[in-house]
Amino acid sequence: MAPRKGALKDTLLTTTLNDLLQTDVDAISAYSLVIRQLESKVRKEIVRRYQTDHRRHVRELKRLIQAHGGAAIAVSHMPTGPFKLAMQAMGSAGGDRAVLLAFKANERQGRDKYRRAxxxxxxxxxxxxxxxxxxxxxxxxxxxxxxxxxxLHAGRRTAVGKAAGIMEVANARTVDAIEEIEKPIMTVLEATRRGVRAAAKHPLRTAAIAAAVTTAAGAAVALRGSRRR
Ligand SMILES: [Fe+2]
Incomplete structure (x- = not known):
């Protein structure tokens, strides 16, 4: 099969979609934990409904990845356990408050990721x-x-809300940084997968695309590292 025009653009697109897909897969399991732990039946029901939104995201993302020539990777992100970390951090708040504080921290990550995408x-x-x-x-x-x-008196302006807010931002940054490291790996894997298909007819062009992707990915990691120093 000949390589399509904009192969690099498609590769970057499907890498972003795969990253979102993994976030949704993580969310579905985090939601199951939340549903189990919440005391309020009404809240359980609402979170269950929201979980079906995430299931829809997974279906739609898989369809889009396929439509744009990619391969869906419907597995969890590296086990950074953002949700478990947040749960531990908020544990002292107790009851539905603790569960919801952890849930909110987790939701922030998904919200920001989708907002950017x-x-x-x-x-x-x-x-x-x-x-x-x-x-x-x-x-x-x-x-x-x-x-x-x-x-539940744990809003943004309360003491517990403020403390949780700081944790929430710190948690989102840590998780983002870890997941950003995964992205170049996914991009190279995806480019290689597409490259194998394209290589038969256009070996040079394929090699150039793979090299460009690898360089861009490496540069992105280096830049991130230097910015933090
Ligand atoms: Fe969500």
Whole structure:
């Protein structure tokens, strides 16, 4: 099969979609834990409904990845355990408050990731439509958690809310940094997968694309490292 025009662009697109897919897979299992741990039946039911949004994201992302020539990687991110970490950190708050504080920290990550992805310029129309809708879902989930916490006197302005807010931001940054390291690996894997298919007819072009992807990925990791120093 001949390589399609914009192979590099497609590779980067499907890498981003795969990253979102893994975030959704993680969210589905985190939600199961939340549903089990929440005391309020009403809250359980709402989180169960939100979980079906994530299941829809998974279905739609898989379809998009395939439509744009990629291979869906529906596995969890590296076991950084962001949710478990947050649970431990918030443990002292007790009851639904503790569960919701951890849930909110987890939702922030998904919300920000979808927000960034949906705001990308030049997305294919089918991708833009799915990402915008999913981004709105994530905003809704996050806002719901925030409202519940206000009702439980653990809103943003309370002492526990403020402490949790600091943890939430720190947690999101740590998880983002770890997952950013995975992205270049996924990109190279994806480029190699596509490259193998394209190599038969255009070996030079394929090699150039693979080299460009590897260099860009390496540069991204180096830049991140130097910025932190
Ligand atoms: Fe969510």
């Amino acid at each position: 949906a705001a990308t310029r030049g997305l294919p129309r089918d991708v833009a439509r799915v990402l915008k809708r999913a981004s709105r879902d994530e905003e809704r989930h996050y806002q719901w958690a925030e409202k519940q916490l206000q009702q």
